[in-house]
Amino acid sequence: MKIQLKKPVVDYREFRFSRLNEPRFSHVKLLAGWIFYFAMYFITENLIPPERCHPMHCLLDDLIPFHEGFAIIYVAWYFVVFGALLYSFLYNIEGFRKLQTFLIVTQVVAMLCYVLWPSRQDLRPAVFVRDNVLTHLMAFIYSFDTSTGVCPSLHVGYMLGVLSVGWKDKALPRWMRPALVAMTVLVSLAVCFVKQHSALDVLAALPLGLLAECITFGRSYWRPKLRLRMHRAL
Numbered sequence: 001m002k003i004q005l006k007k008p009v010v011d012y013r014e015f016r017f018s019r020l021n022e023p024r025f026s027h028v029k030l031l032a033g034w035i036f037y038f039a040m041y042f043i044t045e046n047l048i049p050p051e052r053c054h055p056m057h058c059l060l061d062d063l064i065p066f067h068e069g070f071a072i073i074y075v076a077w078y079f080v081v082f083g084a085l086l087y088s089f090l091y092n093i094e095g096f097r098k099l100q101t102f103l104i105v106t107q108v109v110a111m112l113c114y115v116l117w118p119s120r121q122d123l124r125p126a127v128f129v130r131d132n133v134l135t136h137l138m139a140f141i142y143s144f145d146t147s148t149g150v151c152p153s154l155h156v157g158y159m160l161g162v163l164s165v166g167w168k169d170k171a172l173p174r175w176m177r178p179a180l181v182a183m184t185v186l187v188s189l190a191v192c193f194v195k196q197h198s199a200l201d202v203l204a205a206l207p208l209g210l211l212a213e214c215i216t217f218g219r220s221y222w223r224p225k226l227r228l229r230m231h232r233a234l
Contacts (some may be wrong), residue, residue, distance in 0.1 A: 160209035
């Protein structure tokens, strides 16, 4: 059985750096946001010592036990974000612009927070109660992803961007909306259950997501809807 792949809306085989300013390729420039992110990630992870960071902790953190089962959701997040970027890059250019804008806003604001008000969490278990593939996976993640630069949570912030853009994409099947909502909730829980973030980091990601939403969609999506509702009310 031959599978017919959907044709991308832009033929990237014709892309050259000299064509970056052409309308059909100008969105590629937004990928430069990831250069900024990885540069700042290196700085915040390696050049800001933990003793300078403010510990993030609340009562809810003590009530949430470590459970390696949530490592599946934690790792799945990478594939969801990458998949959303790849899908929109190939099939929905305007959606890609919006998603990248949303992510860049979250990256810039979060990195400013990490530099100006460094944060850390001391919630990771010293010893894993169980010995299995998932605890080994979390030990590996702990080894390269330090416990500093945590508030607000970019895991949650990025997922809010994927949810926002996906919710507004009418080309996606209807089941995707509740699936994205469920994934956003699960990611928010997962970062707490695998002890990568305090619940405070998750809560701090909500106003960050709201800011990114206003900047990304305020004029193009929400303002027309608000005007229409005000017109109907009058």
